[in-house]
Amino acid sequence: MTESPDQSPTPGASALSAQPARRLSLSALLRRAVLGAHGQQLGRPDDVIVRLRGQDYPLVTGLVADIGGRRVFLPAESIVDWHTGTIRLSTAKVDLRTFERRPGEVLLSADILGHRLIDIPQARLVRAYDLCLTETPAGWVLTDVDTRPTTWWHRAWQRLTGTAPGAASAVRDWKAFEALIGHEPSALLRSPTARLRRLKPQQIADLLEEASREEQGDLLRQVHTDPELEADVFEELDDDPQARLLRNRSDEEVAGVLARMHADDAADAVMDLPQERRQAVLNLLPAGQRVKVTTLLSYQHNTAGGLMSLDYLALPAGTPAAEALARVRHAHGLQSEALTTVYAVDDHGRLRGAVGLVALVQADPATALAEVCEHDPVRVNPPADLLTVALLMSDYNLLALPVVDDGDRILGVVTVDDALEATVPDNWRHREPEPHPEPSD
Numbered sequence: 001m002t003e004s005p006d007q008s009p010t011p012g013a014s015a016l017s018a019q020p021a022r023r024l025s026l027s028a029l030l031r032r033a034v035l036g037a038h039g040q041q042l043g044r045p046d047d048v049i050v051r052l053r054g055q056d057y058p059l060v061t062g063l064v065a066d067i068g069g070r071r072v073f074l075p076a077e078s079i080v081d082w083h084t085g086t087i088r089l090s091t092a093k094v095d096l097r098t099f100e101r102r103p104g105e106v107l108l109s110a111d112i113l114g115h116r117l118i119d120i121p122q123a124r125l126v127r128a129y130d131l132c133l134t135e136t137p138a139g140w141v142l143t144d145v146d147t148r149p150t151t152w153w154h155r156a157w158q159r160l161t162g163t164a165p166g167a168a169s170a171v172r173d174w175k176a177f178e179a180l181i182g183h184e185p186s187a188l189l190r191s192p193t194a195r196l197r198r199l200k201p202q203q204i205a206d207l208l209e210e211a212s213r214e215e216q217g218d219l220l221r222q223v224h225t226d227p228e229l230e231a232d233v234f235e236e237l238d239d240d241p242q243a244r245l246l247r248n249r250s251d252e253e254v255a256g257v258l259a260r261m262h263a264d265d266a267a268d269a270v271m272d273l274p275q276e277r278r279q280a281v282l283n284l285l286p287a288g289q290r291v292k293v294t295t296l297l298s299y300q301h302n303t304a305g306g307l308m309s310l311d312y313l314a315l316p317a318g319t320p321a322a323e324a325l326a327r328v329r330h331a332h333g334l335q336s337e338a339l340t341t342v343y344a345v346d347d348h349g350r351l352r353g354a355v356g357l358v359a360l361v362q363a364d365p366a367t368a369l370a371e372v373c374e375h376d377p378v379r380v381n382p383p384a385d386l387l388t389v390a391l392l393m394s395d396y397n398l399l400a401l402p403v404v405d406d407g408d409r410i411l412g413v414v415t416v417d418d419a420l421e422a423t424v425p426d427n428w429r430h431r432e433p434e435p436h437p438e439p440s441d
Contacts, residue, residue: 022083024140026108026131032085034065034074036092043067045087047109048133049101050142057141057174058106060133063087064099073099076139083135108142111181116215117145118178120195123203125210132171144171180211180218196222201229205236208245216245231260234269243272251277255284262335263292264309264418270297304389305382307422308403308412311335315369317344317352322365328357337415340399343377344369350408351379356399379404382411389414390423 026048034042043066050058063074072094081088101107108131116125132144148170178195196204204223208216223230234242234257246254246269254273258266258281266285270278270293282290292310299305311334315324324342331339342360344353353373355363363372378392379402393401393416400413 022135023143024083024133026113026133029082029087029133030109032087034063034067035086035088037088037090038092039088040092042089042094046071047107049073050106050108051104052106055175057134057136057143059138060140060142061105064107065094067094067096070096071099072096082140106179106181112179116180116211118180118196118199118207118219119147119176120178120198121176123199123207125207125215126177128177129170142174145174145177146171178222180215197226197229201232202236204229204233208233209238209241220245227256227260231257235261235265239268239272242269246273251280251284254281258293259286259289262309262311263289264296264307264412267293267296268301271301299382302386302422303382304380304384304401304403304414305411307386307389307414307418308382309335309338309415309418310412311338312343312400312402312410312413313339314343314345314349314351314410317346317370317373318368319344320365321360321363321367321369321372324355324360324369325365328360335415337417338400338413340415341413342369342373343402343410344373345410348407349410351377351402351404351410353377354402377402379408380414381406386419386422390419393419 029048030045033044036042045063046066047064048060049062049064051061052058060076062076063079064071065074074089074094078089078091079087080090106112112128113131114128116127118124119126126147127149128145129148130146131142132146133140134143175195199207204219208219211219220230223233234246237245246257249257254269254277258269261269266289270281273281282294285293295310296306296308299308313324313327313331313334315327319327328339328342340357341354342357343351344355346352353370353375354377355369355373359372378396378398380389380392382403382405384403389401392398393414399416401419402413403411405411
């Protein structure tokens, strides 16, 4: 990607002006000389400074230049010529104090060029091989990212001809990406999770598992600003990366995440903590969540009891269908996967029937659960192994399998998503996914 004053703007730049705009490649800009007002060479640019502005394109506020062996700051307003092969200043004098970065400032070369970004539409990590700056009435702004790998012949061709073959195909709007900025004071001043909200928790979890330790740190800082999203992401992590990331947090921070997770997922996370930390974390959980997690910890892993969720909806067998649907509608605190089936119980709390949500919607509103439910539904006891659970759910096409005690009272349910997660081999989980179509605007 190179400067091209006469060409039409890229998609990012086109949003800024209907007229052709001057554009600069960061890699080309960093090879230029810095000249004073009288044409004398002062040094060379070392980096370009931008300030993040929420949903707007980042604004260039100045350069870091190597002047006489010192890294100094050159404000953008002191530069009168960016685009004729040199960088010319309006003055022959510069402030030679050593540059110190301020919070909110991003260095394009140090923080972004050559680093990986989150490609939001594709939910993957890509590398920024070049960046494009576009001139606007407000000043120069960062508008585009080139994600095409560069080779020695690309660079040689660019030096000889001033163009890069095939550049347009990989140049995309800056707003399609989220940068992983290692400079914590600047990273924390971004609009938190704004672009990440377009991704599903499962996609963010996949990114975390692929990211380096430094990239994970920045990604987690962003996710941490939304506690509910953070809990959802940790639920979707595989056991090993989840345990590793939680171990690096204090007991209070771990408890804060586990308090918002579903109890079955929180119980699994507690078991993956070092043994000497488990009780301390449990003691920090809210009372209700602590009781649920402690209950689940009493069952063996990979049994029906260990897999089950304590979220389910059981109503008296005489409850009208309309009332049952109203209870489903207002059960915001329960895991949605567990609400695909409503259970009918007798006066002693014993399981007497099960009815799927579709059948309940289609039933006459005044009809009692006892009349529309399937009597003597399939169920298991807590010691049932994973194979038994999987075979029953497959044979009977169940979205949820109730787990009952010896008195036939419901203890919890195993949902199909948890059964699948437990039965899919680890090596299958990490297969390269098929590319998914980009969402339409």
